[in-house]
Amino acid sequence: xxxxxxxxxxxxxxxxxxxxxxxxxxxxxxxxxxxxxxxxxxxxxxxxxxxxxxxxxxxxxxxxxxxxxxxxxxxxxxxxxxxxxxxxxxxxxxxxxxxxxxxxxxxxxxxxxxxxxxxxxxxxxxxxxxxxxxxxxxxxxxxxxxxxxxxxxxxxxxxxxxxxxxxxxxxxxxxxxxxxxxxxxxxxxxxxxxxxxxxxxxxxxxxxxxxxxxxxxxxxxxxxxxxxxxxxxxxxxxxxxxxxxxxxxxxxxxxxxxxxxxxxxxxxxxxxxxxxxxxxxxxxxxxxxxxxxxxxxxxxxxxxxxxxxxxxxxxxxxxxxxxxxxxxxxxxxxxxxxxxxxxxxxxxxxxxxxxx
Amino acid sequence: xxxxxxxxxxxxxxxxxxxxxxxxxxxxxxxxxxxxxxxxxxxxxxxxxxxxxxxxxxxxxxxxxxxxxxxxxxxxxxxxxxxxxxxxxxxxxxxxxxxxxxxxxxxxxxxxxxxxxxxxxxxxxxxxxxxxxxxxxxxxxxxxxxxxxxxxxxxxxxxxxxxxxxxxxxxxxxxxxxxxxxxxxxxxxxxxxxxxxxxxxxxxxxxxxxxxxxxxxxxxxxxxxxxxxxxxxxx
Ligand SMILES: NC(=O)c1ccc[n+]([C@@H]2O[C@H](COP(=O)([O-])OP(=O)(O)OC[C@H]3O[C@@H](n4cnc5c(N)ncnc54)[C@H](OP(=O)(O)O)[C@@H]3O)[C@@H](O)[C@H]2O)c1
Numbered sequence: 001x002x003x004x005x006x007x008x009x010x011x012x013x014x015x016x017x018x019x020x021x022x023x024x025x026x027x028x029x030x031x032x033x034x035x036x037x038x039x040x041x042x043x044x045x046x047x048x049x050x051x052x053x054x055x056x057x058x059x060x061x062x063x064x065x066x067x068x069x070x071x072x073x074x075x076x077x078x079x080x081x082x083x084x085x086x087x088x089x090x091x092x093x094x095x096x097x098x099x100x101x102x103x104x105x106x107x108x109x110x111x112x113x114x115x116x117x118x119x120x121x122x123x124x125x126x127x128x129x130x131x132x133x134x135x136x137x138x139x140x141x142x143x144x145x146x147x148x149x150x151x152x153x154x155x156x157x158x159x160x161x162x163x164x165x166x167x168x169x170x171x172x173x174x175x176x177x178x179x180x181x182x183x184x185x186x187x188x189x190x191x192x193x194x195x196x197x198x199x200x201x202x203x204x205x206x207x208x209x210x211x212x213x214x215x216x217x218x219x220x221x222x223x224x225x226x227x228x229x230x231x232x233x234x235x236x237x238x239x240x241x242x243x244x245x246x247x248x249x250x251x252x253x254x255x256x257x258x259x260x261x262x263x264x265x266x267x268x269x270x271x272x273x274x275x276x277x278x279x280x281x282x283x284x285x286x287x288x289x290x291x292x293x294x295x296x297x298x299x300x301x302x303x304x305x306x307x308x309x310x311x312x313x314x315x316x317x318x319x320x321x322x323x324x325x326x327x328x329x330x331x332x333x334x335x336x337x338x339x340x341x342x343x344x345x346x347x348x349x350x351x352x353x354x355x356x
Numbered sequence: 357x358x359x360x361x362x363x364x365x366x367x368x369x370x371x372x373x374x375x376x377x378x379x380x381x382x383x384x385x386x387x388x389x390x391x392x393x394x395x396x397x398x399x400x401x402x403x404x405x406x407x408x409x410x411x412x413x414x415x416x417x418x419x420x421x422x423x424x425x426x427x428x429x430x431x432x433x434x435x436x437x438x439x440x441x442x443x444x445x446x447x448x449x450x451x452x453x454x455x456x457x458x459x460x461x462x463x464x465x466x467x468x469x470x471x472x473x474x475x476x477x478x479x480x481x482x483x484x485x486x487x488x489x490x491x492x493x494x495x496x497x498x499x500x501x502x503x504x505x506x507x508x509x510x511x512x513x514x515x516x517x518x519x520x521x522x523x524x525x526x527x528x529x530x531x532x533x534x535x536x537x538x539x540x541x542x543x544x545x546x547x548x549x550x551x552x553x554x555x556x557x558x559x560x561x562x563x564x565x566x567x568x569x570x571x572x573x574x575x576x577x578x579x580x581x582x583x584x585x586x587x588x589x590x591x
């Protein structure tokens with residue numbers, strides 16, 4: 001296990017924010033995202049990623065275009081997706097977009113492939129939800145083949161076959177970092193291991209340590225498939241403010257209506273404030289002061305052996321200021337504090353080891 | 357197998373996903389032998405079971421149905437027709453499934469206010485004794501929630517069915533797995549445990565479940581269900 005080293009990312013779904021009493025327009029939100037990516041780079045964060053949604057209140061539907069904008073506005077930060085809904089994308093088009101992004105950004109492109117919990121893209125692009133598994137399986141197979149062997153010959157049931165096809169611009173050898181996002185299904189963990197791809201755990205509710213079994217499963221499966229070790233990352237939701245109380249109050253104002261709406265769409269009742277407090281204390285929400293959030297991330301590095309932590313910092317209705325404050329604090333306070341705590345621990349471990 | 361043969365019934369679980377693996381762990385911890393299957397060959401899930409539910413035996417769905425005393429359905433509801441119905445004849449079947457359109461697609465047959473989805477399952481398995489249980493609690497709450505009987509604040513699982521003996525067997529199972537069983541009523545009444553009801557997603561104590569149940573007829577969903585059923589009778 002590689003203790004001590006950890007990367008920090010930001011995830012945005014392009015949630016539309018407020019500025020004072022005003023809600024930003026979609027176009028303003030798009031432009032804000034570029035500014036936020038620049039800020040993320042300025043405060044030393046490693047990765048900026050955006051999601052893929054097709055509904056009111058989110059402007060991340062054209063991911064590669066947004067990322068291209070960020071690529072020309074930044075220099076060092078890596079740019080990717082928090083989840084690309086592979087099943088409803090064409091792998092050839094995706095390759096073209098991300099090889100272009102990688103060229104444009106000078107080798108900073110990456111992505112996470114997964115199902116995503118929202119499925120608007122299926123009806124929108126004329127896919128059947130029941131075909132989800134086949135679509136994902138086959139398209140992952142093709143996408144990885146395109147990245148790993150060019151020219152590519154491929155045939156399957158979900159798109160036209162390819163014969164000795166070469167795509168341009170061609171990606172760097174081996175392709176770009178491609179992670180598999182999972183939300184708890186053990187089968188998806190096995191799939192990531194099968195392809196030897198790094199694992200991104202999307203943990204949005206409940207106690208994160210219940211994913212420890214999945215991490216164990218992932219490492220054992222990698223071993224069984226004869227694949228080299230790969231990193232595990234965590235995607236979490238949260239907000240960082242100067243005090244726990246401020247963070248908790250600010251987040252609740254956006255989270256409560258969001259969960260209520262999700263509940264209405266899916267048929268569950270919104271959680272109580274009590275449940276919310278529990279999510280903050282021991283659950284999946286990373287909402288609090290820099291120290292609180294840093295301590296919680298350190299716990300994750302132990303319980304889940306993560307070496308990448310991505311915070312989804314935007315949530316509908318949050319103010320532009322609260323968003324930028326989270327980005328700033330994650331970069332300038334949380335990240336260094338986590339690294340400091342991890343370094344102190346590994347020093348202790350080494351000291352312990354030499355005294356034995 | 358050890359020679360310490362368990363006197364507890366063997367539990368079969370159809371579905372080796374989030375819920376199936378959590379229920380396996382809970383029931384193994386309670387001492388039950390557990391047989392489990394995904395949609396495919398046992399080899400496909402053997403590592404998953406090894407790591408996430410060590411002690412459970414991976415089999416084909418048909419073998420699970422054949423070799424178990426009680427069979428829990430923990431597969432996507434939309435796939436219920438792939439359940440090996442003939443092998444479940446006469447058995448006690450626990451229905452933990454829900455209609456979840458993000459998985460099942462938009463299906464009016466699974467979202468009918470007149471007919472609970474467990475009634476659908478009962479008519480698909482006419483000679484089995486179907487009891488609804490374990491469906492309304494999120495899998496992470498199921499995972500984190502179990503406590504010994506009598507623990508203050510112990511969480512509860514609503515159960516519903518038409519056969520008293522089957523209900524008492526499932527009540528014992530729920531209790532052994534770490535939750536207070538709360539009787540919700542008949543399979544027809546199990547609609548109060550489905551998506552759209554206050555109990556769906558609930559991680560309540562027994563009295564919380566009872567209270568929500570009492571409120572159900574006066575909630576928007578309760579009224580919708582009652583109106584739809586009345587119309588059906590009138591027609
Ligand atoms: N998620 C929750 O919090 C929750 C809580 C309570 C109840 N439920 C209900 O429990 C059920 C399972 O949900 P889940 O979240 O565990 O889904 P999941 O993680 O997707 O797992 C579904 C499992 O069912 C298997 N399966 C599919 N068809 C089968 C068949 N014919 N025979 C045997 N196994 C089959 C799948 O195997 P393959 O991968 O091989 O297809 C997979 O192992 C659903 O009805 C859901 O509504 C879910």
